[in-house]
Amino acid sequence: MAKISKEEIEHTAALARLKSDGENLEEILDYVAECEKAPTDEIEAISQISNLKNVSRTDEVEKSLPVEKVLQNAPAKQDNYIKTKQIFE
Amino acid sequence: MTDKKELNIKETFELFKNKKTTPVELAKVCFEKITNLNHELNAFVKVLNSNALDAAEESQKRFEAGNPKGLLDGVPIAIKDNIAIEGIETAAASKILQGFVPPYEATVITKLKEAGAVILGKTNLDEFAMGSSTETSVFGPTKNPHDKTRVPGGSSGGSAVAVASGMSPLAIGSDTGGSIRQPASFCGIVGFKPTYGLVSRYGLFAMASSLDQIGPMARSVEDVEILFEAISGYDPKDSTSLKEEIRNKKIEIRDLKIGIPNEYFAEGLDPKVKKVIEQAISKFKEMGAEIKEVSLPNSKYALSCYYIIMPVEVASNLARYDGIKYGYSEIKNSELRIKNLLDVYLKSRSSGFGKEAKRRIMLGTYTSSAGYIDQYYNKAQKVRSLVKKDFDKVFQEVDFILGPVAPTTAFKIGEKTTDPLTMYLSDIYTIAVNLAGLPAISVPCKKVDDLPVGLQIIGPQFSDFKIFDLAKKYEGVKDGLQGA
Numbered sequence: 001m002a003k004i005s006k007e008e009i010e011h012t013a014a015l016a017r018l019k020s021d022g023e024n025l026e027e028i029l030d031y032v033a034e035c036e037k038a039p040t041d042e043i044e045a046i047s048q049i050s051n052l053k054n055v056s057r058t059d060e061v062e063k064s065l066p067v068e069k070v071l072q073n074a075p076a077k078q079d080n081y082i083k084t085k086q087i088f089e
Numbered sequence: 090m091t092d093k094k095e096l097n098i099k100e101t102f103e104l105f106k107n108k109k110t111t112p113v114e115l116a117k118v119c120f121e122k123i124t125n126l127n128h129e130l131n132a133f134v135k136v137l138n139s140n141a142l143d144a145a146e147e148s149q150k151r152f153e154a155g156n157p158k159g160l161l162d163g164v165p166i167a168i169k170d171n172i173a174i175e176g177i178e179t180a181a182a183s184k185i186l187q188g189f190v191p192p193y194e195a196t197v198i199t200k201l202k203e204a205g206a207v208i209l210g211k212t213n214l215d216e217f218a219m220g221s222s223t224e225t226s227v228f229g230p231t232k233n234p235h236d237k238t239r240v241p242g243g244s245s246g247g248s249a250v251a252v253a254s255g256m257s258p259l260a261i262g263s264d265t266g267g268s269i270r271q272p273a274s275f276c277g278i279v280g281f282k283p284t285y286g287l288v289s290r291y292g293l294f295a296m297a298s299s300l301d302q303i304g305p306m307a308r309s310v311e312d313v314e315i316l317f318e319a320i321s322g323y324d325p326k327d328s329t330s331l332k333e334e335i336r337n338k339k340i341e342i343r344d345l346k347i348g349i350p351n352e353y354f355a356e357g358l359d360p361k362v363k364k365v366i367e368q369a370i371s372k373f374k375e376m377g378a379e380i381k382e383v384s385l386p387n388s389k390y391a392l393s394c395y396y397i398i399m400p401v402e403v404a405s406n407l408a409r410y411d412g413i414k415y416g417y418s419e420i421k422n423s424e425l426r427i428k429n430l431l432d433v434y435l436k437s438r439s440s441g442f443g444k445e446a447k448r449r450i451m452l453g454t455y456t457s458s459a460g461y462i463d464q465y466y467n468k469a470q471k472v473r474s475l476v477k478k479d480f481d482k483v484f485q486e487v488d489f490i491l492g493p494v495a496p497t498t499a500f501k502i503g504e505k506t507t508d509p510l511t512m513y514l515s516d517i518y519t520i521a522v523n524l525a526g527l528p529a530i531s532v533p534c535k536k537v538d539d540l541p542v543g544l545q546i547i548g549p550q551f552s553d554f555k556i557f558d559l560a561k562k563y564e565g566v567k568d569g570l571q572g573a
Binding site: 004008009011012013015016017018019021023025027028029031032033034035036037038039040043044045046047048049050052055057065069070072073074075076082083084085086087088 | 188189190192193285286299325328329331387389390393394396397404408411412413414415416418420421427428429430431432433434435436438439442447448450451452454455456458464465467468469470471472473474475477509510513524525526550
C-alpha cells in the first residue's frame with residue numbers, strides 16, 4: 001500500500017497550485033503501481049506515437065488575433081494589459 | 090415526408106436536391122426534438138437556434154441555386170462542448186470556463202462550416218472530458234435514452250445521446266481513452282476514433298495531448314465516414330498533425346485475417362456482453378474472414394500506464410487555467426482578501442475545478458514530481474512502448490482486431506461516482522488504442538437486456554478507411570439491428 005504523508009499531499013497541492021483538500025490518492029497509486037511489474041529492460045520510453053520531431057514553421061509574421069480579442073476573456077484588465085495582483089511582497 | 094430521424098446523409102442530400110425538404114425544415118425538426126427531449130436527457134448544454142437557422146437558410150439558397158457545397162451541406166450536427174466555436178460560449182463542462190467565449194475557432198469547426206453543415210448546439214461531457222459517464226459535468230449528468238436511469242457513457246455522452254435520441258443526425262466527440270467509442274457503445278450508435286494525427290486538435294481544449302483525438306459519431310458507418318472525410322486533413326496549426334495520404338484500397342473480406350485478443354475476453358467482461366460479441370465475430374467468419382486467436386500480453390498494464398501518463402499531461406495542460414487570462418477567477422473577490430498572484434491561482438483553481446479534475450491534476454503532479462518521476466511517469470512511458478509493440482506484432486499476423494468496446498452495458502447513474510477505480514475500469518478495452526495512436530470504431534451489435542452493446546474494430550495506423558469498409562460489411566449482415 002502506497003503511503004503518502006499529509007506533508008507530501010500538501011507539497012503536491014502546492015506544486016499543482018491547488019489548495020489541498022485531503023484528497024486520497026493512495027488507492028489509485030496502488031493500482032497504477034501495477035505498471036512497475038512490466039518487463040521494460042532495454043525498452044525505450046515514448047512520449048508520443050507519431051514520430052514527428054521538432055515541428056516548426058518558417059519565421060514569418062502571420063495574421064494574429066487583435067488585442068481586444070486576446071483580452072476579451074481576461075477577468076481583470078487595464079488599457080491593453082491583463083491586470084494581475086502583485087507578485088512580490 | 091418520412092421520419093427525418095432515420096435519414097442518412099446521402100438520403101438527406103437527395104431530398105434537399107429534389108426539394109422534398111429543405112435544410113431549414115430539417116433544422117426545425119431537430120430543434121423541435123431538442124425542445125421535447127432535452128430537458129429530460131440533458132444532451133445539449135447550449136442550443137444555437139438563430140445561428141443554425143441562418144446557416145440553414147444559406148444552405149437552402151445554395152440548393153435553390155443548384156450549387157450545394159457537398160454531401161454535408163445543410164445537414165445538422167452537434168458539437169461537444171470542449172471544441173471552440175468562435176463567439177460561442179465553450180466551457181468544457183467546467184466551472185473554471187463558464188462564460189468563456191473563444192476568440193478563435195477550432196479547425197474542425199471551420200471545416201464543417203466550409204462544408205455547409207448546420208451546427209445545432211454544444212453537447213454535454215464530463216468536465217474537461219475526464220470521465221466515462223458524463224456525470225462530472227458542471228451542467229449535471231446526461232441520461233441514456235434507452236433507460237433514463239442509466240448513464241450514456243462518456244465523456245462524449247451528450248454527443249452520443251444527441252444522435253441516439255434523434256435530436257441530431259451527426260455529432261462530433263473527442264476520444265482520449267475511449268470517450269467516443271464507449272458512449273457510442275452504451276447508446277447504440279457508431280463512434281469512430283481516428284488514427285492519432287489525422288484530425289486536427291487545434292481548438293480542442295487539451296486534456297492529454299498525446300492521446301486526445303477528435304472524431305465523428307452518427308447512426309451509420311457511412312455517415313461516420315463522410316463526416317471523417319470532412320474533418321480530417323493536415324493542419325499546420327496542430328504540431329502533431331500528419332500529412333499522410335490515407336485513402337485505402339477496398340478490402341476483400343475473404344482475404345482478411347481477423348485477430349481476437351484473448352486478453353479482451355478474460356475476467357471482468359460481462360458474460361452476456363461476451364456472448365453478443367462472440368456472435369458478432371461469427372458473422373465475420375460467415376462472411377469468409379479467417380478468425381485467429383491472438384495475444385496482447387501487455388494489455389494488462391495498459392490501464393495503469395494510462396492512469397499515469399494521462400494525469401501527467403492533464404496536470405500540465407490544465408496549468409493554463411490560472412484565473413488571470415480567462416475563465417473563472419477570484420481576482421476581484423473582495424471577501425477572500427486576495428493578497429498576491431499566488432492567492433489568485435490557488436483560490437481560482439481550487440473553486441473552479443471539479444473533484445475529478447483536481448484528482449487527476451494531483452495524481453499527475455505527484456507522479457511527475459522529483460523523486461517519483463522515474464518510478465511512475467518514466468516507467469509508464471516505457472510501458473506505453475510495450476503496449477504499442479504488442480499491436481505492431483499482432484498486426485503482422487492479422488489485418489484487424491475485434492473485441493468488446495466496454496466490459497458492460499450502460500451502468501446506473503451514480504453507480505460508480507464514489508469509486509474512481511471502478512469507473513476507470515470501464516475504459517479497459519479502449520485505452521490501449523489511444524496509447525498506440527490507432528484507429529478504432531464502435532459499431533452496434535445485438536442488445537443485452539434491451540441495452541445496446543458495441544463491437545470494437547481496431548486496425549493498424551492509417552487503416553481508417555479499411556475499418557469503415559469492414560464495419561459497413563458487418564452492418565449489412567448483422568441481424569436485429571436496433572434503432573434508438
